[in-house]
Structure formats: structure tokens, C-alpha cells
Amino acid sequence: MAVVVWIVEGTWRACVDAARAHAPADAEIVLLHVTPADVPGAAHGAFAGLLGRGHPGEHRPADGWGRDPGTRLEHLAADSARQLLRDAADRLGRPGIRTERTGRVEREVVAEAEGSELLILARDGDHTRLGPHSLGPAARFVVDHAPCPVLLVWPEPAPELPTELSG
Template sequence: MRVVVWIVEGTWPACVDAARAHAPADAAIVLLHVTPAGVPGAAHGAFAGLLGRGHPPEDRPAGGWGSDPGTRMEHLATASAERLLRDAADRLGRPCTRRERTGRVEREVLAEAGAADLLVLARDGDRAHPGPHGIGPAARHVVDHAPCPVLLVWPDPVPPGHAPRPGPPET
């Protein structure tokens, strides 16, 4: 059995705990973190298109206009993802594969889930209310299009006063 655990800042502990509790001992567990490609790309574009125009390189301040902030953001994102995956692996406490992908988040998660027997992810929307608003757009897309069973977990305890609704009436 192959279990993919989607690691996201803020909700990853609940996902790791769910995988630890529900995945068989012999399951191959993949911890997946996806870095959106858009933020460094926007910084690269802003730097190239707007900053430093009309100033030859020799007139720019040292380390200032000549340093593309997109590159720095890429390095920070990589370091953050590595740290997050390391912390998740430590919490899992069993052998696993750590995988970092970059791109459109929902597409990357679905691509990784294509070879999975189970995908574990957490609600990432409005945590105060159960229901459709408790899942953000990327997670909703993944839940709707996952090619395998999905275990959707609460990142926090269920909000008070929100008891599970009864199932359909028995016939």
C-alpha cells in the first residue's frame, strides 16, 4: 500500500498523525510538500520589468537592484520545505519518502496521488465551521478529482457545538 500525505504549513501535524494511526505498518508513506511556483515567478517578473530601469549596473547599489529577489525567494522556499518535511518525518517516526514538488499545487498533489492507494490531507479553509467552507480551493479540487481514496482530517479539534449530523434515515 502506498500512502501520500500532503504536508502543508499549519495543518501537517494532523495529517502525519492520521497517517501514523491509519496506514498499515508495511505501507510505503510519501510525505509530499508542494511549493507554488507563482510567488518567486512574480518576484522575478517585478524585478525584471519594474526595478532598476534606466540604471546601468554600475549605478545600482551593491546588493540592491542587481540582486533578483525571486532567486532569494526560491532558496527560502526550498529551505522551508526541507525543514517542514524533516519535521514531518520526525513526527511520523517510521521510514518514509520525502518529496518536494514545485508548480500548481492541486496539479502536483493529484500527479503524486496517481500512484497512491490513499491520500491524506487536512481541511484548510474556515476551521470554525464544518461543511464546504472548511476546505480551501486547492484542497477542494484535490478531493473532487483524486484518483484514490482520500482521508480528510480536521487540523484542530472539531469546533464546539458542531456534533456530527445524523446519517440518512434508515429505510
């Protein structure tokens, strides 16, 4: 059995805890982090189109990344993803596979879940009330398009059921 756990800053602990509680002991756990490609891409474009007018004789910064801020953003995002996956693996406390992807986040998650028996993700919208607004656009897309069963968890305790629904 393969279980994909979508690791996102701010909600990853709840997802890892759900995997620990619900994935069979013999399951292959895939810890997945997706870095959106749009932010570094926008920085590359801005630099090339507006800011990229270099002057002859300019030197390369000591960090070796050059003047393009998109390159620096790519490196920072990759470092952050690796640290987040390390922390998630430590919390999981059992063998697992760490996977980093870059692209349109929701589509990369759905693609990674192909062939899996379970996908675990957390609500990423309004956490103060129940209902459809508790899912942001990326999580909504993933829930609607997942090619396998989905375990959707609250990143913190769920809000109270409104009294008109509980009675």
C-alpha cells in the same frame, strides 16, 4: 501500499498523525510538500519588468543570489520545505520518502497521488464550522480530482455538530 501525506504549514501535524494511525505498518509513506511557483514567478517578473534596470558597475550581494528577489524567494521556499519535511519525518517516526514539488499546488498533489492507495490531507478552510467552507480551493480541487481514496482530517478538533442537525 503507497500512502501520500500532503504536508502544509499549519496542518501537517494532523496529517502525519493520521498516517501514523491509519497507514499499515508495511505501507510506503510519501511526505509531500508543494511550493507554489506563482510567488517567485511574480517576483522575477516584477524585477525584470519594473525593477531590473541595473546600473553598470553594481556588485553582486554577498549571498550570491543577485538582485532578483524571485531567486531569493525560491531559495527561502526550498529551505522552508526541507525543514517542514524533516519535521514531518521526525514526527512520523518510521521510514518514509520526502518529496518536494513546485508548481500549481493542487495539480501537483493530484499528480503525486497517481498510483497511490491513499492520500491524506487536512481541511484548509474555515475551521470554525462544519461543511463545504472547511475546505479551501486547493483542498477542494484535490478532493474532487484525487485518483485514489482520500482521508480528510481536521487539523484540530472538529467543531460541534449544530443542534438542528444532531437532534
